[in-house]
Amino acid sequence: MSIASEGRVVVLAGGLSPERDVSLRSGRRVADALRVTGVDVGVLDVDANLMANLAAQPPACVVPLLHGGPGEDGAIRDVLVALGLPFVGSGPSACRRAFDKPIASSLVGAAGVAVPSSMALPHATFRELGAAAVLDAVVARLGLPLMVKPTRGGSSLGATVVRSAADLPSAMVAAYAYGDIALIESFVHGTEVAVSVVEDAAGARALPVVEVVPDGGFYDYGARYTAGATEFVTPARLSDDVLAACAETALTVHRVLGLRDWSRSDLIVDAAGVPWYLEVNVAPGMTETSTYPQAVLAAGLDLGAVTASLVDLAITRG
């Protein structure tokens, strides 16, 4: 009998980020999957009662499935470390590296992965230097089209594809609604894929590559979380060599950023078959429309068993 089946596991879900709803659904799904494997599972929100709840009934392991903000930037994991509670997923500093898109891109790019040219600009820069001049410089450097998004966040919240310079100001305003720094990237045309990584005792491995084809062309919030709005193809319709390159890219990301247990890298494969890194998630979505569970299924695995195995790993490492 595994350790996971002998202790109580707490899934953390919800929180106060704009992705709260997604997190609640992710948490419920993983909790249900774990229960099927025989694990005793509770789901807790991250609120004023959490510390007291964890103290009253310390779990054998915590599975943080908070999306956005404190869930993925390392903050909650710092608290779990302080409490001495084993948890599934990346450690606090790895989360900090991964959640900040420009930092993650820089580290991943330095490791040889293709990353879009980009600029990360706080609102203050535009205010102090003059928005028009700065935007002109951005377009001159990065060209069009562009992808504008908050540097910290997920689920495409605050993200806009900009095809005309006239649309750039509103895209900036939309991104700044989610944070003080906006990331402006050269838009990479190609096949959008999600590559999930899972660790076991033998190390990290990539699961089948999931190709993402949203009806509207942009994998926005509606396309992500409305069943039927996006076609998913697993494995992606790419050659074996390119699929292997995607897997290698995701594994490189996972390694370079020091991630642990599970992650999901979002990539674009260009016409030449080169995978370009967009971002990585340290607490991958586990909803009914998320790509990580699809990859698990395509690999012939069970989400509950995968999670239980990660719980065992977490408990073992203490």
Next chain:
Amino acid sequence: MEPTAQPTSTRLDPWVDSYAARTRGLTASQVRALFAVASRPEVVSLAGGMPFVSALPLDAVAETVARLIRDRGAVALQYGSGQGDVRLREQILEVMAPVGVTAHPDDIVVTAGSQMALDLVVRVFCDPGDVVLVEAPTYVTALGVFSSYQCEVVHVPMDEQGMRPDALREAIAVTRAAGKKVKLVYTIPSFHNPGGVTQGPQRRIEVLEAVRSAGLLLLEDDPYGLLGFDGTVPRAIRADDSEGVIYLGTFSKTIAAGLRVGWAVAPHGVREKLVLANETATLCPSNLTQMTISDYLATQPWFDQVKVFREVYRERRDALLESLDALMPAGTTWTVPGGGFYSWVTLPDGLDATAMLPRAVAALVAYVPGTGFFADGQGRQSLRLSYCYPEPDRIREGVRRLAGVIESELEVVGTFGSPTARAERPAASAPYTDLA
């Protein structure tokens, strides 16, 4: 990597090609996602229109329900009449007396909330493509009903006295000139949701005349009519026309929303169809909740309780208005409601309430963006504030936070120039039904 399997395609919904065309706009939205955060206690939600049911004498309600089950449980827990409990229909006449509506109990159809009554009226009248004229803005979930029956919605401008009769006449003329059929004019004349304004007596006459002269039916939705803060009760439009007006009422704001009891008062021919439609939709309204309300009306000083609610909401409205006065940045305007639950706020030029919502939620305050109350993408510069649920101090804190959000947004938007430089985004695809 292991040998590649054959690609398998899925949309994660085996019925994706089977849905009716009318469901096309029903998608997950980031605005709805943000409202999930609004449910957290840290967030001051000025979004939802939840009545303050804690002001009810809950012990009395508990006793009423217990006695009902004990003494008449076999009836209360059984199917009932598709038109609704006759005793309750008689009592509804007394409830409507202050607004001037006189009718026979047989003119009343009891429904699962006035929302169901609205749905049934549209169901019996509107074919796909028919036009419904509504106020600009209008009740969010009414838009959902019109959309579900594939109606086209045309908004008629309002002023400080509600729907403008001149604009109504023009909208009717323009719509008909385009070869379209106007079926209904839908109005919320008293303490408008979301506008906060109220049609005065003369305005009601003018609106009714405009509707009559066009040979149209007026659908009058009156959930807040008894909740005027100065104690006066606006006379319902139905009071002056029993054949050309369908009146919708509800106990959601005067007793309890959770009981889900509303009603329609309609002319004979309409009423018969509504009863049949009601039976098709739900078989019958709940005997349990109807009889609970009936017993409550018979045994409790229900109108005194309405006065209690008025005072609760008046105090909260005052907290909202005082805070808005004190804190809102220049260029922000708002309506001054004389009753009901809502004030309609228009932001300074250049701001977009939908785009601003993430910043607001991060600042732990929530509102409903104005676009939710329009079918055509209008309303970007406005938002609805609800004062019915939070305590006055929480309302003041919420307005303080909102003021900070607006200031921050002004700074960001000011950096990037005029709103006309911004691309228009399509209207919200699905109404925010959980916030009505």
